[in-house]
Amino acid sequence: MASPVLLPLLLALLAAPAVLLAGTFGVRSAAPTGAAFAALAFGATLWGWMSGGGAVDLAWAPSWDLRLHLELDGLATLYALLATGIGFAVLAYSSRYLPLHLEHQGRPASDGVGFYFFILLFMGSMVGLAMAQDLILLFVFWDLTAIASYYLIGFDRQDAESRASALMALLVTGVTAVLLLIGALLLYAAHGTFSVPELAERVGPGPLLTTAGGLIAVAGLAKSAQVPLHFWLPRAMAAPTPVSAYLHSAAMVAAGVLLLGRVYPLLQKSEVLLDSLLIVGLLSMAVGGILALTRDVLKQLLAYSTISQYGYVVVMYGLGGEYGAVGASFYVLAHALCKSALFLTAGAVTEATGEDRLSGVGGLRRPMPLLAAGSGAAAAGLAALPLTVGFFKDELFFAAALERGPVFAGLAVLGAALTFAYAWRFWGGIFTGDQVSEAKRMPGPLVWPVVALGGLALFGGIFVGPYLGLALAAGSDSLGAPASVSAAYHLDARPENLMALGTYALGGLIVVARPLWVGMALALSRFGERVGPERLYGLTLRGLNALSDVVHRAEARDLRSRVAAILLPGGVLIGIGILVTPTAGTYRVGEVRLQDVPLLLALVPLAVAALTTTITKRHVTLALVLSSAGFMLALVYAFFGAPDVALVAVLVETVLTLLFLGTLRLIPYRVLHRQAELPTEKRLRKVFFATVAGASTFAVVWATLSRPAVENSVAKEHLRLTPDAHAKDTVTAILADFRGLDTMGEISVVALVLLAVVTLLRGGRLR
Amino acid sequence: MTSVMTRTVARLLLLPTLVTALAILVKGYTQPGDGFSAGVVAALGVLLQLMVFGREEAEKIPGVRQAGTLAFVGLLAALVLAVVPLLLGDPLLTHYPSPGSGVLHFGTLEFVTAVLFDCAVFLLVFGFVVGTVGAISRAIEAADREEDPS
Numbered sequence: 028m029a030s031p032v033l034l035p036l037l038l039a040l041l042a043a044p045a046v047l048l049a050g051t052f053g054v055r056s057a058a059p060t061g062a063a064f065a066a067l068a069f070g071a072t073l074w075g076w077m078s079g080g081g082a083v084d085l086a087w088a089p090s091w092d093l094r095l096h097l098e099l100d101g102l103a104t105l106y107a108l109l110a111t112g113i114g115f116a117v118l119a120y121s122s123r124y125l126p127l128h129l130e131h132q133g134r135p136a137s138d139g140v141g142f143y144f145f146i147l148l149f150m151g152s153m154v155g156l157a158m159a160q161d162l163i164l165l166f167v168f169w170d171l172t173a174i175a176s177y178y179l180i181g182f183d184r185q186d187a188e189s190r191a192s193a194l195m196a197l198l199v200t201g202v203t204a205v206l207l208l209i210g211a212l213l214l215y216a217a218h219g220t221f222s223v224p225e226l227a228e229r230v231g232p233g234p235l236l237t238t239a240g241g242l243i244a245v246a247g248l249a250k251s252a253q254v255p256l257h258f259w260l261p262r263a264m265a266a267p268t269p270v271s272a273y274l275h276s277a278a279m280v281a282a283g284v285l286l287l288g289r290v291y292p293l294l295q296k297s298e299v300l301l302d303s304l305l306i307v308g309l310l311s312m313a314v315g316g317i318l319a320l321t322r323d324v325l326k327q328l329l330a331y332s333t334i335s336q337y338g339y340v341v342v343m344y345g346l347g348g349e350y351g352a353v354g355a356s357f358y359v360l361a362h363a364l365c366k367s368a369l370f371l372t373a374g375a376v377t378e379a380t381g382e383d384r385l386s387g388v389g390g391l392r393r394p395m396p397l398l399a400a401g402s403g404a405a406a407a408g409l410a411a412l413p414l415t416v417g418f419f420k421d422e423l424f425f426a427a428a429l430e431r432g433p434v435f436a437g438l439a440v441l442g443a444a445l446t447f448a449y450a451w452r453f454w455g456g457i458f459t460g461d462q463v464s465e466a467k468r469m470p471g472p473l474v475w476p477v478v479a480l481g482g483l484a485l486f487g488g489i490f491v492g493p494y495l496g497l498a499l500a501a502g503s504d505s506l507g508a509p510a511s512v513s514a515a516y517h518l519d520a521r522p523e524n525l526m527a528l529g530t531y532a533l534g535g536l537i538v539v540a541r542p543l544w545v546g547m548a549l550a551l552s553r554f555g556e557r558v559g560p561e562r563l564y565g566l567t568l569r570g571l572n573a574l575s576d577v578v579h580r581a582e583a584r585d586l587r588s589r590v591a592a593i594l595l596p597g598g599v600l601i602g603i604g605i606l607v608t609p610t611a612g613t614y615r616v617g618e619v620r621l622q623d624v625p626l627l628l629a630l631v632p633l634a635v636a637a638l639t640t641t642i643t644k645r646h647v648t649l650a651l652v653l654s655s656a657g658f659m660l661a662l663v664y665a666f667f668g669a670p671d672v673a674l675v676a677v678l679v680e681t682v683l684t685l686l687f688l689g690t691l692r693l694i695p696y697r698v699l700h701r702q703a704e705l706p707t708e709k710r711l712r713k714v715f716f717a718t719v720a721g722a723s724t725f726a727v728v729w730a731t732l733s734r735p736a737v738e739n740s741v742a743k744e745h746l747r748l749t750p751d752a753h754a755k756d757t758v759t760a761i762l763a764d765f766r767g768l769d770t771m772g773e774i775s776v777v778a779l780v781l782l783a784v785v786t787l788l789r790g791g792r793l794r
Numbered sequence: 795m796t797s798v799m800t801r802t803v804a805r806l807l808l809l810p811t812l813v814t815a816l817a818i819l820v821k822g823y824t825q826p827g828d829g830f831s832a833g834v835v836a837a838l839g840v841l842l843q844l845m846v847f848g849r850e851e852a853e854k855i856p857g858v859r860q861a862g863t864l865a866f867v868g869l870l871a872a873l874v875l876a877v878v879p880l881l882l883g884d885p886l887l888t889h890y891p892s893p894g895s896g897v898l899h900f901g902t903l904e905f906v907t908a909v910l911f912d913c914a915v916f917l918l919v920f921g922f923v924v925g926t927v928g929a930i931s932r933a934i935e936a937a938d939r940e941e942d943p944s
Contacts, residue, residue: 085880086885087880087885087886088885088886089885090885670826671826671827671828671831674826674827674831675830675831675834678830678831678834678835678838679834681834681838682834682837682838682923685841685927686926686927686930689927689930689931689934690930692930692934693930693933693934693937751893751894752889752893752906752908753823753891753893753897753904753906753908754823754824754904754906754908755823755824755825756822756823756824756825756826756827756828758826758828759822759823759827759828759908759912760823760908762828762830762912762915763823763828763829763889763908763909763911763912763915764889764908767876767887767889767908767911768876768886768887770872770911770915771872771873771876771887774868774869774872774914774915774918774919775869777865777918777919777922778865778866778868778869778918778922780922781862781865781921781922781925781926784926784929784930785862785925785926785929788929788930788932788933789929789933
């Protein structure tokens with residue numbers, strides 16, 4: 028058994044239920060339990076990777092080609108380590124942050140358990156997403172991350188803006204997720220497999236690849252908050268800070284580029300797709316970078332910087348080649364360390380001073396030297412200063428751009444200079460200058476994770492080997508070929524070094540010349556708000572809501588209109604169907620034989636009972652008449668020689684009658700009586716609906732029964748197979764064996780209905 | 795209230811109904827009937843007690859008070875039966891023994907896992923019918939108490 032491969036996933040998936048369990052014993056034990064599981068999953072991932080990775084391929088529904096195909100390759104290891112490692116840091120931070128947050132909001136501390144549950148569910152689904160090699164499996168984990176993010180972004184559920192932001196994130200990433208599914212199905216229809224490695228071998232360049240790959244890429248880009256689907260990310264800042272840190276560095280947004288990296292063997296076959304990635308990435312770099320320079324709220328600044336940073340990653344995938352693929356993975360790793368540290372810094376600063384805006388803080392290096400040092404290292408990493416891991420991320424980025432040509436090299440320097448400018452704006456704005464607000468002393472867990480992450484960024488600046496090794500492995504998986512790229516300090520005038528120097532100079536210039544461009548940047552920001560995609564999203568949502576209201580009023584105003592809304596269109600559609608299909612020989616009246624007489628005799632009272640329902644007024648009488656029609660139908664089945672069906676019909680009818688009478692008993696007698704005495708309204712309309720529905724059903728049933736029995740039908744096959752299932756009664760064999768999966772679904776529905784009925788009758792309570 | 799006649803008949807009918815349900819269940823694989831029918835028959839036997847003697851009396855029959863739980867036990871059992879073959883390397887919901895191999899007999903009862911699946915359906919249907927009607931009758935009692943607090 029390949030247990031080391033599955034161990035990280037199992038630990039990560041078990042973490043969420045384990046936290047719930049721990050939460051029942053005590054709220055305080057939830058966070059340590061979650062952190063322990065995250066650490067274990069991190070260790071298991073590392074161990075699995077060290078021992079050579081491996082794969083598990085289990086066909087769980089072979090007839091649909093669905094496989095549990097998981098592999099701990101380089102790409103999976105990179106993202107699993109990020110999800111669990113940064114998850115650990117975030118959980119450690121939350122253990123102190125969240126009680127304070129809940130206290131501010133006046134909520135009970137026990138609400139925290141749900142928070143840890145969803146963070147860990149997020150972690151588990153990220154690890155699954157990283158390891159999945161099957162597109163359907165990818166889709167499942169993909170949606171699981173969307174669900175977890177919905178609850179996390181909307182964690183402050185009493186706040187309407189939080190709820191709207193959570194819904195926006197869910198809609199943008201959830202609707203585009205459907206594109207991923209469509210893309211997967213397109214590829215499956217043409218090539219007969221959902222497995223990414225197999226598809227990479229089989230799919231050749233062409234319109235199909237471009238379409239399917241494009242759909243999948245849109246899903247990834249929306250999740251990574253790339254222009255024009257970027258607007259949900261700044262809104263998602265409504266979440267508590269640890270969530271933002273996690274979402275931006277290791278989970279939600281990282282999932283988007285993870286998907287790009289996973290299907291990159293397909294994407295790189297299409298020039299069109301690579302060029303589109305380039306354009307989207309460059310736009311995101313520009314929009315994110317410029318808007319980050321205009322924002323005053325700390326977390327908003329960081330949110331726009333994330334958009335621009337993932338723009339880099341997308342650009343690198345678009346540039347392609349060894350430098351592009353390895354550089355993208357390396358960039359994600361370096362960015363995750365730095366960005367999570369900066370978000371946690373923002374949370375700690377807001378907690379200490381009560382201010383969440385740049386204009387409200389400053390000079391905090393004196394009261395909080397440790398935090399200043401930790402986040403300084405992280406900001407330097409983001410700004411790509413030497414001696415941090417960030418230097419190498421830009422080195423690879425520049426190398427990839429240089430391969431493509433001088434124009435891209437210029438754009439790369441421009442983008443990197445923007446990064447330099449907003450990294451300084453964030454760190455310098457908080458920690459330098461004069462102190463403008465009081466700062467409380469911060470407990471250790473709010474500072475140490477920042478210091479540790481900053482330390483990791485510095486460590487990578489000196490010993491880049493482990494980081495680069497991971498990125499190389501991940502990049503090789505994306506390329507589908509082994510990559511060999513090196514990153515090191517070179518003290519000479521090579522182009523990458525010159526570009527880095529140019530970046531610092533240009534970045535410094537942007538910082539200094541702020542008064543010159545700030546007006547233009549703000550104008551761009553206002554322009555985006557007025558005509559940007561967010562406005563389109565709002566209009567679409569409102570339009571859909573209005574449409575839904577209209578349909579609701581027309582269709583579901585009361586029970587009668589709801590029934591009519593099903594029967595009338597159904598009847599009309601069937602009528603059209605009958606009109607356009609040839610009917611010769613379809614409607615036959617067979618001969619009536621002597622042995623059919625009992626059948627006909629049973630049908631007569633059935634017809635009478637059915638007609639009686641139309642004129643019955645009393646509810647109880649109506650229930651009894653309906654059930655008598657049902658019993659007559661059971662008799663008909665019996666005469667047809669279907670004892671199983673007849674037995675079930677009798678039993679179902681008995682239970683239905685009991686349920687009808689029981690339900691009627693729940694309504695006060697006076698109400699029922701008054702209702703029954705009311706005159707019938709709109710009688711003609713009702714007669715019309717009933718006639719259309721009845722006539723169409725009649726036509727369909729007649730046509731079906733006139734059809735001669737099909738040779739070699741499914742029924743014959745079932746009869747042939749029944750002895751193989753060790754059965755003598757075919758109906759039971761169908762229910763329990765041949766169509767067992769259907770039965771499974773049906774009994775699940777029955778169980779749900781029981782749950783719903785009991786909940787309804789107890790006024791929303793289960794106990 | 796119900797007459798002596800009804801009470802006597804109801805009391806006499808309980809055991810035969812349950813035995814019939816059991817027969818339908820275990821013989822389902824060779825004769826008409828299956829877990830669904832057996833579940834409804836058993837539930838009807840219990841519901842007769844409920845209507846004649848009242849809910850409290852009926853809940854003395856084991857399993858009636860826990861009907862809702864039983865339904866979910868059935869669902870869980872069916873899920874387990876569906877998933878276990880996966881661990882053995884077979885498709886979802888494979889039944890054992892496989893076609894062609896020998897089967898243990900006990901009268902007309904055959905020991906195949908499909909019968910276990912049917913038992914799960916039985917539990918679920920029994921739990922559903924008894925649970926739903928029980929919940930309705932509890933709601934009726936609550937409404938009556940509200941109207942007439944004495």
